[in-house]
Amino acid sequence: MAVQTVASTTDSVNLGPAAALSCRECGHRVPLGPVFACEECFGPLEVAYDFSGYDTEELRKRIEAGPANIWRYAPLLPVPADVADKPNLNPGWTKLVKADNLARELGVTGGLYVKDDSGNPTHSFKDRVVAQALEAARVFGFTTLSCSSTGNLAGAVGAAAARAGFRSCVFIPHDLEQGKVVMAAIYGGELVGIEGNYDDVNRFCSELIGDPAGEGWGFVNVNLRPYYAEGSKTLAYEIAEQLGWELPDQIVVPIASGSQLTKIDKGLQELIKLGLVEDKPYKIFGAQAEGCSPVSTAYKAGHDVVRPQKPNTIAKSLAIGNPADGPYVLDIARRTGGSVEDVTDEQIVEAIKLLARTEGIFAETAGGVTVGVTRKLIENGVLDPARTTVVLNTGDGLKTLDAVADTGLTATIRPTLESFREAGLV
Amino acid sequence: MAVQTVASTTDSVNLGPAAALSCRECGHRVPLGPVFACEECFGPLEVAYDFSGYDTEELRKRIEAGPANIWRYAPLLPVPADVADKPNLNPGWTKLVKADNLARELGVTGGLYVKDDSGNPTHSFKDRVVAQALEAARVFGFTTLSCSSTGNLAGAVGAAAARAGFRSCVFIPHDLEQGKVVMAAIYGGELVGIEGNYDDVNRFCSELIGDPAGEGWGFVNVNLRPYYAEGSKTLAYEIAEQLGWELPDQIVVPIASGSQLTKIDKGLQELIKLGLVEDKPYKIFGAQAEGCSPVSTAYKAGHDVVRPQKPNTIAKSLAIGNPADGPYVLDIARRTGGSVEDVTDEQIVEAIKLLARTEGIFAETAGGVTVGVTRKLIENGVLDPARTTVVLNTGDGLKTLDAVADTGLTATIRPTLESFREAGLV
Known part of the structure; x- marks a missing residue:
């Protein structure tokens, strides 16, 4: 499988405090890698951390002195310590x-x-999760960032990939509204319309991950999902x-x-x-x-x-x-x-x-x-x-x-004070 | 004139370091008030400050310790010192x-x-300027925030007024695209379509400012313009x-x-x-x-x-x-x-x-x-x-x-690997 051609053991992987992937169902642990389902029970894998050695007040100070984006929490996320120095969209710290x-x-x-x-x-909040997936993609040596989407995620992936210098290839149902297509296409990555509905798009993406054609591809919400979700x-x-x-x-x-x-x-x-x-x-x-x-x-x-x-x-x-x-x-x-x-x-x-x-x-x-x-x-x-x-x-x-779309004008008037008064707005 | 019924002398006005309005053309100074044109030469008035008494390093520290929005610069703006405590959209400090x-x-x-x-x-950057106009409107006792607009400004005024508890009344050409109307109308203020073009809208607003019907109205980019512009x-x-x-x-x-x-x-x-x-x-x-x-x-x-x-x-x-x-x-x-x-x-x-x-x-x-x-x-x-x-x-x-709008799909394919390969994307 394509995913096995890249680094897939914890030893060679620097994702900060992330220590392993752990099955949410059975607790089985596997090394950090681009995998998302437990080999024992097919349960979802999630990131397990080693937070030992953190002093509470030191950690708080470090966070408060950090940048005005999600990377202030880098010590608690599956990202390398120097994450803030790499080109990304720096999401978060919203109001x-x-x-x-x-x-x-x-x-x-x-x-x-x-x-x-x-x-x-x-x-949208998708920038938070895509930013995590991007760092995992870097570490695992992926060169294309991908996803299936009908909206927010497509734009978030396209933008993040553009800024980080990744190729992106996003799959959407071919009959999406023009506005949504523009919001996803503007970042210049590949935007592929699939003849079918969103389920068909997802099925196709799952096939692609297991195929040589998908080699080097990080699907943010599939094979990078454990990291993505942590955002x-x-x-x-x-x-x-x-x-x-x-x-x-x-x-x-x-x-x-x-x-x-x-x-x-x-x-x-x-x-x-x-x-x-x-x-x-x-x-x-x-x-x-x-x-x-x-x-x-x-x-x-x-x-x-x-x-x-x-x-x-x-x-x-x-x-x-x-x-x-x-x-x-x-x-x-x-x-x-x-x-x-x-x-x-x-x-x-x-x-x-x-x-x-x-x-x-x-x-x-x-x-x-x-x-x-x-x-x-x-x-x-x-x-x-x-x-x-x-x-x-x-x-x-x-x-x-x-x-x-039903939201509209309160009144329409001629450009005269008389017309304005007649409209009863004062 | 309506604008003279509200506070209009510097003595009764607390706009922080703002000391007076000064004519950009002839230098004539007038007290802070909701006026925008020089009574001597009709030149544009702008805010003049008293920055005396600021210690550079103290000021720098005060700014750096301030909030992650424009109010970190309150000591340099025509706003009261407690501006950050009043409900507003807190714009600025963008990336x-x-x-x-x-x-x-x-x-x-x-x-x-x-x-x-x-x-x-x-x-849009309009949030910066509207936020200044809003503070001036508060100080001058206005209760309605208004403007003429064809886009960004309408939304910025509507949103700022909603949050601050002001009534808003925004004037736009009646035949704007539906999307732009929604973006301005969503904040629930009055949105009035004027039968005419943008010039007609502006002419009407100028008339309204001089009329009793416009009493208590702050037009952010007309009678509040000197403050607005400082944003x-x-x-x-x-x-x-x-x-x-x-x-x-x-x-x-x-x-x-x-x-x-x-x-x-x-x-x-x-x-x-x-x-x-x-x-x-x-x-x-x-x-x-x-x-x-x-x-x-x-x-x-x-x-x-x-x-x-x-x-x-x-x-x-x-x-x-x-x-x-x-x-x-x-x-x-x-x-x-x-x-x-x-x-x-x-x-x-x-x-x-x-x-x-x-x-x-x-x-x-x-x-x-x-x-x-x-x-x-x-x-x-x-x-x-x-x-x-x-x-x-x-x-x-x-x-x-x-x-x-010409930005679109790179390719349209059937949901199969074969169709994907044929599209030449790998």
């Missing part, structure tokens, strides 16, 4: 916005914050540091594959173990669109497994009908005392407008999902409005303009 | 990207940087600080009204006077689109005055045919040893693609203008490739997708 206007509308009294990841270089930990680190090294009481996280939510939990647990924050209970809430709510459905039914759904929602960036990390999300929501909820497309649109009109943040549909779910959870008495709450906005409204 | 790949393509050996203002909250100084401060408190040798700045370029020069001069950077020569280059190049035309003809043009270019955010600060731009370009140049729409598109493919930065058309002009100036031997050069990207490509 944690104290959302007092939104809090008033929702009746939150304990402090409400929006973690606004639309401030990333290509305006979401930085959301947890930043939230805690931006709150003054404190855990929030409640976090509302969108669910696509569920990976982001599980890694945020992993990140918070690490902060506790490292002594960077005081240990205290926190609740994690998962947010889905009703039109693609396999995890929410399982949660409400009290199931441990997630039954796949055929997505039908405007929240395209969350439209994964068979979320790989679904069972882990259920586990985390239940363990922390959180829950999983969903909202309709109409509620998503309302929530996008609510966030824009209260805080001046124009969110992608995924942000409408988290804000809408937050509102619903408060109304249902599930989320405690007297507690510190962080809501994630993972993308930018400019990428999903269609969802709010 | 200064070391653009080594682009440098190689352009043959720059002295260090090439892109100041990427697409990282601002509404993804562009922060680009100069950030560039110098991000270069390690050093002046670059050359800066390439887009020209719309010309205000940004003149305020960048003002900011650099202040840094020198305050001792925050070592005094050394720097050259400022102005960049226009050929389809709206009144300043470039005047520069090349050796004129001191700028003859208005009717804009016809894809660089809509720079399409001001009669730029108010045109003569000052000519003066600065000549005084610093820079120049003013323009590029065709085709060169703009090429430059957008060049920047995206080399650095992973997707720029607005205005960014295509500055990168395109930089290339042209190097080819013509005007810009020295052996010197440190900073190129401004003032906006985001997601807002001008139409300009690069």
